[in-house]
Amino acid sequence: MAAIDRRQFLTLTGGTAALLALGASPSEQSKAKVPALTNRIKLQAWTSTGKPMPAKVFNQTLFLTLGDEPMPNPPRQVDSGVLWTTTPSVPFAIVLYLAVKGFGKVALYADNQGQGYTPADFPLNLNLACAESRIHRVRTAIATWQQQGFECSAPITEQLQLAEAYLQQAQAASSPKAMAALTNDSLRESLWAGESAVFAHAQHQINQRGHRPDFLFGCNFFRHPTAGDDYDRRFKQLFNFATLPFYWRSFEPEAGKPNFAKTDEMVNWLEAEGITPKGHPLVWFHGAGLPAWARDKPYAELQDLLRQRVQEITRRYGNRIPYYDIINEAHDIDWANTLNYSAEQQREMTQLATLATAKGYPNAKRIINTCCQWAEYIPKGPRQPPLQSAYQYLQTCLETDIPFEIIGMQLYYPNQDMFEINRLLERFSQLGKPIHITELGVSSNTTRAENTPFPNPPGLWHAPWTENIQADWVEQFYTLCYSKSYIQAVTWWDLADGSFWPHGGLLRSDFSPKLAYLRLNTLQKRWLALGA
Template identity: 30%
Template sequence: MTPAAAADAVRRTESTLTVRSADGAPCADREVLVQQLRHDFAFGNIGFDFVGLANQEQGGTRENVFGGADPEAAQRLEGLWLDVFNTATLPFYWAGFEPVEGQPDTRRLQATAAWFRERGVSVKGHPLVWHTLTPDWLGEYPASEVEEIVRARVRREVTALAGLVDTWDAINEVVIMPVFSNEERQNPITALCRRIGRIPTIRLAFEEARRAHPATTLILNDFNLSTAYECLIEGVLEAGVQVDALGLQSHMHQGYWGEERTLEVLERFSRYGLPLHWTETTLVSGDLMPPEIVDLNDHQVDEWPSTPDGEERQADDVVRHYRTLLGHPAVEAVTYWGITDQGAWLGAPAGLVRTDGTPKPAYDALRGLVKDEWWLPPTRLRTDGEGRVPVCGWPGDYSVSIGDRSATWQLRRDAPISEATLA
């Protein structure tokens, strides 16, 4: 089976929809118009660029580590972003979120999350606990107090964003956390993880977040996809920590992994029976990073331009990668790491839109998958004598209408029978 056929076979489902009028009577032998409104699958991208726009800021925006586009540029990107993606990741990197102790960026991130929610977009926070970007002031506290400060930080953010943020990367990159070195100073979260251990550190992040908002989805996230991460996952699950999904990063600055490697990773991590979220995905549209680079952060160049040949390669890679991921039933979410090259991580031309605001071929290719190949176009069908009509499509939100009367309904794999009452 080809990757294109595999994705469709895994995702497409059938449902029998019964259409009723406002009085409950079935709309028998009537032509109805069925339209898809939203995918259930989480097609994600970072929402960093829209913080300033969502807060109606003028000119530059307060930088939250990775900053974002100025409001005018974000306004030009808005339509492109919303036309493809339905899930936004917002930045809660502690160093940028609370550079001054007691002055967190809560209000602006609440406003940004609400801005996305108003546009039908689900919101994820990234991350609650991470060793790399800790605020300078945390290092002033004695080691004996750091754990409670971290716990309080988790509770505060999850509580403040409850109802706006559905999902959190509860903790990030724990495989290297206790051995991470910083030449300038010892990282207090690394020191905490070294002192109490990886699994207790993961437990504190998950349990504090769960207590603050029991309905949230909590992810264990890492870039290290070796057996070390597998061993960590096994230990966490054996310890009874409730993990809702496994996060897998795939920054492919050195080139697309290919279907074989991607499928091998999927098989290894799907055996835990947990949903897989591909939390950070990039594919470059310029020269590839040299293969001998071990830590991607070590690749420093003055310029890293997008090129015509690179853009064609990126478009092909994006299609191959997404088809492979969506062809596996364990995958529930894929987040592309950046809509635009402007301000992209490591300066790489990994965005789907050029710095001048024009879409690359990769953007058009991904949109073609999400909104064409994997999308049910407006379809006219006829109900039977009981008001029933079969509908086949990808799970998500749909509408059905007769004339000016309409209703929304949900196509679900686990619900082969649906009803909609026109209003």
């Protein structure tokens, strides 16, 4: 990941709360004088203290298909606590971003117990709807797992019962303030119950399946060798998988003169330590992926140049680099589509990358890398045809027989709780390919990190970010991934502070280990013992 506009990144990765902290205003549709809406529906929402939801927060509300794909926003009018909009043509779900006291700031979902909403369901109290839907989702998941041999603990069951009791009281409340407080209580209990259930189920799966000797614990290796021996020592203690930089702009700043020396040195060191390398990225239409001498080339000529580049790299390294992110973020992401290619052109470039990789090294494991997995950018994009999500892009690659081996998913802190992260992973697993988590990071501090691309740490999970909160998130997320046979690798981004994600390293800037580093090392030892 190279430096990008921080407002873009926070918007597109799901950092809605952080974006609002930057002072984001409602959409142009809301700011302008909007004609009277016909066939309109009314949604209402309150903060946890019972105040009408501020318009700029409420305006972040999204509609989804029942397949979890965001819909382009229809015309809307947003005032304090009230959102008027036109009705989507099919049953739909709703996403509300809310600070739940006692849990954190997260995306909440209302889907009418899986049936979706139609005009007959409005006006709709979103606080109550989200509380009801959360309980239903968690209960449904637990029931499915129980059929597979999972035993739900008494504390989780009690949390769900308490959530239901609070919801019933909220439904009978005599004032918005009382209703909002009680729905907050219900959501707090059901959010914790969902996360606890997902974590317990993942631990159950790991205990059933045992140690996974081929699992890849990865990190980018960009600061070798300049960071020195302490960096290298910490790296090899924790990781068996390393991402190497092939950003075209810095790799070949002058046409015909690629700089292989640094990569050669990295590969040599990794081979000596028995660590598997991965190249990243071979094709990327971000500024970092396009040298000045190439970016203005005609489409066909750029295809030829990329084909030559990919074949040259993969042929040179052969089996020394068995994995490649062959193309990065080619699904209508603004920062990764600086040449403004159509969806069809992005697919053509994807096919070019995968075929050229195979020609250079036939045994390469080809990863199509994606980002912004919840696709919050789609409702904000007034483009025709509508923007494509990562999931839709991957579906199209499969439907058009573009050959590749692995789905790559970036997962920087997404304002989603672990239960919803689990739902997302399960959804992508239905595409039928192994999955690598190719990039992820969460913060360990809430102070500004001036030496990063966007210095304000985004999000609030359970409590303001600390090294302990970061370690808890790492433990839960890695446990979740390790429990799933279709997830083969998880790559942290970056090893030490002072790089991309603010306070996102597993090491401090002096390369001393944070609690998250130690926690992950403890997990690895525990899982290794399962196979002893």
